[in-house]
Amino acid sequence: MEVADIVIKFVLIVIIFAISLVVAMYSTYAERKIAAFFQDRIGPNRAGPWGILQPLADGGKMFLKEEIIPTNASPFLFIAGPSLAILTACIGSAVIPWGQTITIGTHVVPLQVTDINVGILYIFGVVSLGVYGVMIGGWASNNKYSLLGAIRAASQNISYEISMGLSIIALLMVTGTLSLKEIAEQQHGWHWNVLYQPVGFILFIVCAFAETNRTPFDLPECETELVGGYHTEYSSMKLGFYLFAEYINMFISSAVMATLYWGGYNYPGMDWVLAHTGPTIAPLLGVAVMFTKVFLFIFFFMWVRWTIPRFRYDQLMDLGWKILIPLAIANIIATGIWITFIK
Amino acid sequence: MEPLSNKRKLIESKPLNFLERAYLPAIAQGLAITMKHFFRKPVTISYPEEKREYSENFRGLHSLKRDENGKERCTACGLCALSCPAEAITMIAAERQKGEEHLYREEKYAAVYEINMLRCIFCGLCEEACPKEAIYLDGPHVESDYLRKDFIYGKDKLVEAPLNQ
Numbered sequence: 001m002e003v004a005d006i007v008i009k010f011v012l013i014v015i016i017f018a019i020s021l022v023v024a025m026y027s028t029y030a031e032r033k034i035a036a037f038f039q040d041r042i043g044p045n046r047a048g049p050w051g052i053l054q055p056l057a058d059g060g061k062m063f064l065k066e067e068i069i070p071t072n073a074s075p076f077l078f079i080a081g082p083s084l085a086i087l088t089a090c091i092g093s094a095v096i097p098w099g100q101t102i103t104i105g106t107h108v109v110p111l112q113v114t115d116i117n118v119g120i121l122y123i124f125g126v127v128s129l130g131v132y133g134v135m136i137g138g139w140a141s142n143n144k145y146s147l148l149g150a151i152r153a154a155s156q157n158i159s160y161e162i163s164m165g166l167s168i169i170a171l172l173m174v175t176g177t178l179s180l181k182e183i184a185e186q187q188h189g190w191h192w193n194v195l196y197q198p199v200g201f202i203l204f205i206v207c208a209f210a211e212t213n214r215t216p217f218d219l220p221e222c223e224t225e226l227v228g229g230y231h232t233e234y235s236s237m238k239l240g241f242y243l244f245a246e247y248i249n250m251f252i253s254s255a256v257m258a259t260l261y262w263g264g265y266n267y268p269g270m271d272w273v274l275a276h277t278g279p280t281i282a283p284l285l286g287v288a289v290m291f292t293k294v295f296l297f298i299f300f301f302m303w304v305r306w307t308i309p310r311f312r313y314d315q316l317m318d319l320g321w322k323i324l325i326p327l328a329i330a331n332i333i334a335t336g337i338w339i340t341f342i343k
Numbered sequence: 344m345e346p347l348s349n350k351r352k353l354i355e356s357k358p359l360n361f362l363e364r365a366y367l368p369a370i371a372q373g374l375a376i377t378m379k380h381f382f383r384k385p386v387t388i389s390y391p392e393e394k395r396e397y398s399e400n401f402r403g404l405h406s407l408k409r410d411e412n413g414k415e416r417c418t419a420c421g422l423c424a425l426s427c428p429a430e431a432i433t434m435i436a437a438e439r440q441k442g443e444e445h446l447y448r449e450e451k452y453a454a455v456y457e458i459n460m461l462r463c464i465f466c467g468l469c470e471e472a473c474p475k476e477a478i479y480l481d482g483p484h485v486e487s488d489y490l491r492k493d494f495i496y497g498k499d500k501l502v503e504a505p506l507n508q
Contacts, residue, residue: 034381036385037380037381037385038377038380038381039380040380040383040384040385040386040387041385041386041387042385042387042389045389202367303374303377303378304370304374306377307370307373307374307376307377308370308373319366
C-alpha cells in the first residue's frame with residue numbers, strides 16, 4: 001500500500017467520523033424541531049438563527065454539568081458503559097459504501113472505509129455489542145430502575161436481533177453476497193432490493209426501531225415507568241454519550257437500510273449522469289443521493305416517534321416472538337420458492 | 344343488578360379483526376394524521392417579539408390618570424386602599440402648596456402611592472371605588488422581575504405620562 005493510499009484512507013475515516021458526529025448532533029436539533037412541527041409548535045429558536053446553535057449549547061451544557069458517580073455504583077463499569085455505547089455506535093460506519101469509486105486526479109478512491117466480504121455480519125456484530133453498553137451501564141448504576149431498563153434492553157435487543165437476522169437471510173438469498181459493496185452495486189439504477197423484498201424490508205425496519213431503542217420500542221428508557229431507564233443515574237457527558245450513541249445508531253441503521261434495501265447511492269438515470277459529468281462529479285451526486293435517503297430514514301424514525309405510543313412489555317415480546325419471527329421464516333420460504341420456480 | 348338510571352349503555356367490544364391486529368394500517372393512519380399537523384401553522388405566539396391582543400375588558404397594570412389639563416386626578420381619599428381586598432395599596436396624602444396648581448387637581452394629593460403587584464389580584468374594585476376616576480386597570484400585565492421589592496410600584500411607574508403641550 002502506498003503512502004498516498006494510507007493518507008486517503010485516513011482522510012476518509014476522519015470525514016466519515018466527523019459526518020456521523022455532526023449528523024448525530026444535528027439529529028437532536030432536528031428531533032426537537034420536527035417534534036415541534038408535528039405538535040403545531042415552533043421548537044427551539046433562541047440559540048442562533050432558527051435555533052441552529054442549539055446542539056452546541058446543549059453540548060456545552062452537558063460538558064459543564066456536575067459529574068456524579070453514585071457511592072454504591074461500580075466506578076469502572078459505570079464509566080465503561082457509556083464509553084462502550086458510543087464506541088460501538090461509531091465503528092458501525094466502517095463498512096457502509098457511501099458512494100461509488102471516485103476519481104480524483106489520477107487516484108481512484110473507493111468511498112468506503114473497508115470492503116470486508118462479511119460486511120453484514122460485521123454490522124450485526126457491532127449492533128449486538130451495542131447492547132452491552134446499555135446493560136453494563138444499567139447494572140453498574142446499582143439502581144433498580146436502571147437495572148430494569150438494562151434487562152429490558154437486553155431481552156428486547158436479543159429478541160429482535162433474531163427476526164432481523166432472519167429477514168436478512170431472505171435478502172442474502174436474493175443478492176448472494178454478504179459484502180455491502182456488492183449488494184449496493186447489484187442495485188444499479190432502480191433495481192432496489194425493496195422491490196424484491198418488501199416484507200423483508202418491513203421486518204427489518206421494525207427490528208431497526210427496536211435495536212436503536214426508538215419509540216415505539218423505547219422500553220429501556222421509558223420515563224413514564226422507569227424514571228430514565230438505564231441512564232437514570234447518569235449525568236454530565238456520560239449521559240450525553242448515551243443520548244449521542246442513540247442518535248449515531250439511528251444514523252448508521254438508516255444508512256444500512258438505505259444500502260441494503262433502498263439502493264444506497266444508486267438512483268435511476270445514474271448512467272446518463274456518469275456519462276455527462278465524468279467520474280469525479282457523478283459519484284459525489286451518488287453520495288448526495290445516499291445521504292438524502294439516510295436523512296429521509298432519520299425523518300421517518302422521528303415521524304414514527306411522535307406518532308405511536310410505546311408498546312407494553314408483553315406486547316413487545318408477543319410481537320417479536322409470535323409475529324415477526326414466523327413472518328420472517330415464511331418470508332424466507334416464499335423467497336426460496338420464488339427463486340426456484342419463478343426467477 | 345337493577346339499572347339505577349336509564350343512562351346505562353351496553354358497550355360491545357368486538358375482537359379485533361386481522362387488519363386491526365396487524366398494526367400497520369393503524370400506524371399508517373396515525374402517520375397520516377401527524378403529517379397533516381406537520382404542515383399546519385404553529386399556534387405558538389413567540390411572546391416577547393409578538394404579543395397577544397388583550398380583550399376589551401382586560402384588567403392589567405394600574406395607571407393613575409391625569410385630567411384634560413394634565414393635572415393628577417387622585418386626591419388621596421383612600422377609598423381604593425379601603426376597597427382593596429388584598430390590601431395592596433398604600434398611600435400618604437399631602438396638601439397642595441401654592442404654585443403646584445398645575446400639577447394636582449384638588450387641594451389634597453397623594454405624595455406616595457404604592458401598589459404591591461405581588462398582592463394585587465387585579466379584581467378592579469379600586470377603579471370601581473374611585474370617586475375621581477383617577478385609577479384604571481388598563482395597562483398590560485405586570486412584567487417579571489428578580490426581587491420582591493421591585494414589585495412595589497410607586498408613582499413613577501403608575502402615573503400616566505404628562506400631556507405633551
